Amino acid sequence: MLIQIKNLTKTYQRLEGAINAVDNLSLDIPRGEFVTITGTSGSGKTTLLLILGGLLQPTTGSLIYNGKEINLHNDNDLATFRSKHVGFVMQSFALIPYLTATENIMIALNVKNKNKHENKKRAIELLEWVGLADRTTHYPKELSAGQQQRVAIARALANNPDLLLADEPTGNLDPGLSEEILTILKEINQKQSTTVVMVTHSPVAAEYGTLRIKLNNGILIN
Amino acid sequence: MTLTELTIKELWHRKSQLISGLLAITLGIGVIVGIRSISVVSEKAVAVNLDNLGANILVLPQAASVDNYYAADIDAPTFSESYVEKIVTSTLPGVDNMSPKLTRRVKIGNENIVLTGILPKSEIASKPIWQSGGLLGNKVNPSCAPKAGAEKTKNIDPKLQRKGIETLASNDCFLGSAVAQKFKLKENGKLTIQGKEFNVVKVLPETGTVDDDRVFANLHEVQALLGTGEQISAIEIMGCCSAISEGLLSKLRNILPDTRITTIGQIVSTQIETNRMMNKISLVFLIIILFVGSISIGNYIWANVNERRKEIGILRMIGYHKKQVYYILILKALIIGIVGGVLGYVLGTLAAIWLGPLFIGIEVSPIYSLLFLSIAISIIISIIGSVIPAYMAGKIEPFSNMQED
Numbered sequence A: 001m002l003i004q005i006k007n008l009t010k011t012y013q014r015l016e017g018a019i020n021a022v023d024n025l026s027l028d029i030p031r032g033e034f035v036t037i038t039g040t041s042g043s044g045k046t047t048l049l050l051i052l053g054g055l056l057q058p059t060t061g062s063l064i065y066n067g068k069e070i071n072l073h074n075d076n077d078l079a080t081f082r083s084k085h086v087g088f089v090m091q092s093f094a095l096i097p098y099l100t101a102t103e104n105i106m107i108a109l110n111v112k113n114k115n116k117h118e119n120k121k122r123a124i125e126l127l128e129w130v131g132l133a134d135r136t137t138h139y140p141k142e143l144s145a146g147q148q149q150r151v152a153i154a155r156a157l158a159n160n161p162d163l164l165l166a167d168e169p170t171g172n173l174d175p176g177l178s179e180e181i182l183t184i185l186k187e188i189n190q191k192q193s194t195t196v197v198m199v200t201h202s203p204v205a206a207e208y209g210t211l212r213i214k215l216n217n218g219i220l221i222n
Numbered sequence B: 001m002t003l004t005e006l007t008i009k010e011l012w013h014r015k016s017q018l019i020s021g022l023l024a025i026t027l028g029i030g031v032i033v034g035i036r037s038i039s040v041v042s043e044k045a046v047a048v049n050l051d052n053l054g055a056n057i058l059v060l061p062q063a064a065s066v067d068n069y070y071a072a073d074i075d076a077p078t079f080s081e082s083y084v085e086k087i088v089t090s091t092l093p094g095v096d097n098m099s100p101k102l103t104r105r106v107k108i109g110n111e112n113i114v115l116t117g118i119l120p121k122s123e124i125a126s127k128p129i130w131q132s133g134g135l136l137g138n139k140v141n142p143s144c145a146p147k148a149g150a151e152k153t154k155n156i157d158p159k160l161q162r163k164g165i166e167t168l169a170s171n172d173c174f175l176g177s178a179v180a181q182k183f184k185l186k187e188n189g190k191l192t193i194q195g196k197e198f199n200v201v202k203v204l205p206e207t208g209t210v211d212d213d214r215v216f217a218n219l220h221e222v223q224a225l226l227g228t229g230e231q232i233s234a235i236e237i238m239g240c241c242s243a244i245s246e247g248l249l250s251k252l253r254n255i256l257p258d259t260r261i262t263t264i265g266q267i268v269s270t271q272i273e274t275n276r277m278m279n280k281i282s283l284v285f286l287i288i289i290l291f292v293g294s295i296s297i298g299n300y301i302w303a304n305v306n307e308r309r310k311e312i313g314i315l316r317m318i319g320y321h322k323k324q325v326y327y328i329l330i331l332k333a334l335i336i337g338i339v340g341g342v343l344g345y346v347l348g349t350l351a352a353i354w355l356g357p358l359f360i361g362i363e364v365s366p367i368y369s370l371l372f373l374s375i376a377i378s379i380i381i382s383i384i385g386s387v388i389p390a391y392m393a394g395k396i397e398p399f400s401n402m403q404e405d
């Protein structure tokens, strides 16, 4: 089992009252699965994904990763956890505008490895792998949406994560490009046995899942 | 791509911000360096004047200021050389020695020098009336030690007094060290001033004052060259200390009604006063600049952090720690501080070199040690300014790239 979450709750306190974005949720994710999370808007999909990736601290509950409990309330531990084990692909691509495609990947590699020469070589390999061999020195604004998302995927893979998290990775792309990206994610899942967790609104994308989860009001409904 | 490289790339990426961020700190440091450069030279001049000035009383034209005397302004007023004789014939007690001078700035080629005409002792000696006055060749009279209460002139050590120049032929000259350097002249060299050739008799040791830029020649020769007629710009008098305290100045004023007569003590004390004020001003500026500079750097970094919320979120998302976010922001402030410090130093030094002679009549040269001070101050400013914005940037959530647009 790659991830076990137990009794996870994330409560947002507002003046109007408290909202449980994720409500006492328990879930096991075996290694190597392609997990899809669907549900209505506001059902807590993003919140769950952020907690899984160590980006957001839950109100209560625990996360056991590879048999080890992660301290979800220590900022530094979470940063180290992210850099070692998790890659992120976001709907908005999340690239740094003044860095080239190669540099955007190198800055992620630099978290773990300070060897610039090695990092550059690996960044270019990754770009070749996502089909951007001729776009290595392009800045994000010089790339199409689909190309930007492929750079983001290459960056997510930079440090060989066990877990790839994607929040509506095709949300900003037209159907043709969506399929391209989904195919790449599937390939990552199958060839490198990376566990993929993808939040999506699209029923077509959800078809890719080997483990399909549906949320409603922060609760699992299967 | 390291975080340092990222920081530098980001600086370039937002160039116009960079320039406005630099401006405040550069101007601030520039002002401090400018004031400091001028006041240091001015302080040095006072020290040297105290040591080197042979005379302790100065007779100037009524309309002249003490600054004219130091600056040797082109159009500084003059008065008749006959005043020298007036002093002599009055046989005032306590006048030990005197030296009339005519000083003008002249150009040799493209270089500005100060031409000063002086009367050598031999020529003064040739005037019988002076000999009978017993004025010549007298060293400072030891019997003339200050009476109690007249301590004003105590600091003029007889040993330090400029020795009178015994002879100075009409085509001889003495060179200040800076002039000698400018024209690459040594003793026995030749220097042509406004068409007349002079023999260099001696190169004077460096004093650190305007004297280094002076060429000393025979007074009558200088008067002829400049076409001033029998005019002089000052008489330096070596007066007996006790005589001064007993009212020598007012007696001199009676004989020479249309002149300004001051003691060196007064001159020096006005200059010391000016220096004190400059030091106070630079301290006030320093404090203002520490405040304003820190606030403006803080404001700049704060605006930068807000603009970069997404980007900082991305760095946190891919696994960078809070302290690495602090690093990129403090490094950025530091770079701006160092660059601003260097630019400010250059700006301030250039301004002082340009404005010093223009307004205060002193030549200013760069003070290299101020460079380190400038950098140190601007580093302090940039660190103080960036601490709070960097701390706030650390609070940016690692998922913030998906919250805002």
Ligand SMILES: Nc1ncnc2c1ncn2[C@@H]1O[C@H](COP(=O)(O)OP(=O)(O)OP(=O)(O)O)[C@@H](O)[C@H]1O
Residues within 6 Å of the ligand: A012, A013, A014, A019, A020, A021, A039, A040, A041, A042, A043, A044, A045, A046, A047, A048
């Ligand atoms: N920072 C926040 N403060 C308060 N409430 C929040 C915050 N973030 C999310 N919520 C609330 O938590 C609930 C779940 O939000 P979440 O973003 O996880 O939904 P989602 O399933 O991803 O929705 P969508 O499909 O629209 O992206 C929503 O009701 C939302 O209003």
Ligand SMILES: [Mg+2]
Residues within 6 Å of the ligand: A045, A046, A047
């Ligand atoms: Mg969402």
